[in-house]
Amino acid sequence: MAKSIFLVDDSATMLMSVRSNLEIAGFAVETAADGMQALAKLGGGYKPDLMITDINMPRMDGLELIRRVRALPGYRFMPILTLTTETQQARRDEGRQAGATGWLVKPVGGGDLLKIVRQVLPGA
Amino acid sequence: MMNSLRTLLAALGARLRIDTAVCAAISAVAVLLLSGALCWTSGTARLPVAAVIVLASNTALLWCCRRQWWRRAQAAGELVREQLGLEAALDERLRDAVGETESAALAVIGQVRRIHDTAAALVGYLEHSNRQWRGVDREIDASAAAIAAMSRCVGELPERLRQDLAAVHAAGDEIARLDSLVVVVQDIGRQTELLAINAAIEAAHAGEAGRGFAVLAGEVRILSRRSREAAALIDAGLKRANRTVQAGLELRSMQDAAVQLQHAAAVTESIRGVRDGYEDMRQFYKTLFAVVAQHNAGLAGDIAEVLGQIQFQDVVRQRVERVGGAAARRNALLEECARGLTGPLRALAAMPARMQALAQEYLAQEARHAVGTEAQAGEGARLPGFELF
Numbered sequence: 001m002a003k004s005i006f007l008v009d010d011s012a013t014m015l016m017s018v019r020s021n022l023e024i025a026g027f028a029v030e031t032a033a034d035g036m037q038a039l040a041k042l043g044g045g046y047k048p049d050l051m052i053t054d055i056n057m058p059r060m061d062g063l064e065l066i067r068r069v070r071a072l073p074g075y076r077f078m079p080i081l082t083l084t085t086e087t088q089q090a091r092r093d094e095g096r097q098a099g100a101t102g103w104l105v106k107p108v109g110g111g112d113l114l115k116i117v118r119q120v121l122p123g124a
Numbered sequence: 125m126m127n128s129l130r131t132l133l134a135a136l137g138a139r140l141r142i143d144t145a146v147c148a149a150i151s152a153v154a155v156l157l158l159s160g161a162l163c164w165t166s167g168t169a170r171l172p173v174a175a176v177i178v179l180a181s182n183t184a185l186l187w188c189c190r191r192q193w194w195r196r197a198q199a200a201g202e203l204v205r206e207q208l209g210l211e212a213a214l215d216e217r218l219r220d221a222v223g224e225t226e227s228a229a230l231a232v233i234g235q236v237r238r239i240h241d242t243a244a245a246l247v248g249y250l251e252h253s254n255r256q257w258r259g260v261d262r263e264i265d266a267s268a269a270a271i272a273a274m275s276r277c278v279g280e281l282p283e284r285l286r287q288d289l290a291a292v293h294a295a296g297d298e299i300a301r302l303d304s305l306v307v308v309v310q311d312i313g314r315q316t317e318l319l320a321i322n323a324a325i326e327a328a329h330a331g332e333a334g335r336g337f338a339v340l341a342g343e344v345r346i347l348s349r350r351s352r353e354a355a356a357l358i359d360a361g362l363k364r365a366n367r368t369v370q371a372g373l374e375l376r377s378m379q380d381a382a383v384q385l386q387h388a389a390a391v392t393e394s395i396r397g398v399r400d401g402y403e404d405m406r407q408f409y410k411t412l413f414a415v416v417a418q419h420n421a422g423l424a425g426d427i428a429e430v431l432g433q434i435q436f437q438d439v440v441r442q443r444v445e446r447v448g449g450a451a452a453r454r455n456a457l458l459e460e461c462a463r464g465l466t467g468p469l470r471a472l473a474a475m476p477a478r479m480q481a482l483a484q485e486y487l488a489q490e491a492r493h494a495v496g497t498e499a500q501a502g503e504g505a506r507l508p509g510f511e512l513f
């Protein structure tokens with residue numbers, strides 16, 4: 001069965017390009033346009049194998065989303081990657097403290113993204 | 125925008141120089157009036173007249189300067205507001221442009237996805253064909269084995285023909301030998317009959333005593349006749365067999381065998397050709413499949429990279445949004461500045477420092493994000509693009 005990946009970003013371009021890349025590689029992908037929408041989907045029973053989220057989003061940003069997801073039962077060890085244009089160490093530290101598994105800087109090459117996803121999803 | 129402000133300030137500076145000239149003209153007129161009044165009035169009236177003239181000229185100067193300054197401040201404020209209106213229009217166009225790049229990026233992604241789907245369909249078709257081909261391949265292998273066995277059989281045919289020919293020759297020789305034995309049997313039959321006739325004559329001479337012997341001689345005669353008849357039948361059969369063998373020998377002559385050998389060799393060669401052609405076709409098909417599969421893998425890699433590069437649209441969008449945010453804050457400051465032109469000087473004097481702080485804030489915010497080139501990059505460029513915590 002294909003591993004499922006939850007993609008959260010307010011950019012339609014990002015959602016469609018990353019989604020296409022992952023789906024072509026055989027992953028099942030669900031998307032959300034911001035943190036609130038993402039929480040609603042997770043609350044509705046959707047349980048992905050991996051979540052990739054942007055940081056700067058309207059309504060609820062990525063760091064807050066990560067904090068809230070980690071507080072949900074059953075999501076303590078789910079891998080969460082951030083995918084953002086932000087590069088500074090201070091922000092990475094904030095991401096780590098919020099509970100992110102890894103930090104990805106946009107734009108990330110399609111091949112590199114697949115390697116990273118397979119690295120955090122063994123057996124994918 | 126900054127260039128426009130510089131132009132505005134230059135214009136204000138020019139107008140200030142004009143105001144100075146106007147003030148100088150008013151002062152000159154006031155001095156002339158004062159001189160005339162002092163010359164034409166009596167001693168007691170001079171002082172009040174001079175005071176009135178000086179007061180009137182100063183009032184006129186003040187009124188003129190204030191009016192000029194007010195108009196210029198208003199004009200500058202209007203100009204700034206016009207600039208802000210232009211800024212808003214430019215910002216709207218910029219947002220439209222970002223929206224258009226997003227639409228174009230989405231269209232590109234859709235087209236790339238269709239290219240991938242087409243390539244995947246081709247590979248799926250080839251894989252399906254390959255599975256079917258493996259079934260056909262097994263059948264062809266079985267057929268090829270049968271053909272190879274047939275080919276060996278045909279190859280051995282001339283040797284078998286030679287062996288058959290030798291066997292027929294041997295059979296002919298045996299029949300010829302049997303023919304001479306038949307002659308011997310016939311001679312024995314004739315002599316036995318003569319012997320039986322003589323025995324019957326002698327038995328007749330013996331009278332009653334030779335009656336039993338006469339019966340025996342009769343039986344021997346019958347046997348000898350039967351043996352001659354049998355020998356004649358065997359002789360006829362051997363002659364027929366001999367004719368058949370001779371006919372066979374005529375049919376399977378060495379010349380026929382040579383022709384058949386050539387035919388057999390041609391058939392074997394044709395079978396080998398068919399097999400070689402089949403092997404070539406199989407190899408070609410395997411190579412074709414491998415090449416298409418390799419190209420498809422390369423295409424998938426390229427598609428993944430294209431999809432990665434399209435993310436630059438979002439990077440650029442975010443930069444434009446940050447520029448737009450900074451421009452909005454700057455425009456608010458300029459609006460305040462425009463209002464301040466007709467207000468207290470203290471508020472206007474603080475504007476340059478606030479504008480500088482705004483610029484530094486924007487640069488600091490920009491430094492936190494990834495940039496297009498390493499030359500522009502700050503701390504972020506030294507950190508890895510991917511980090512696992």
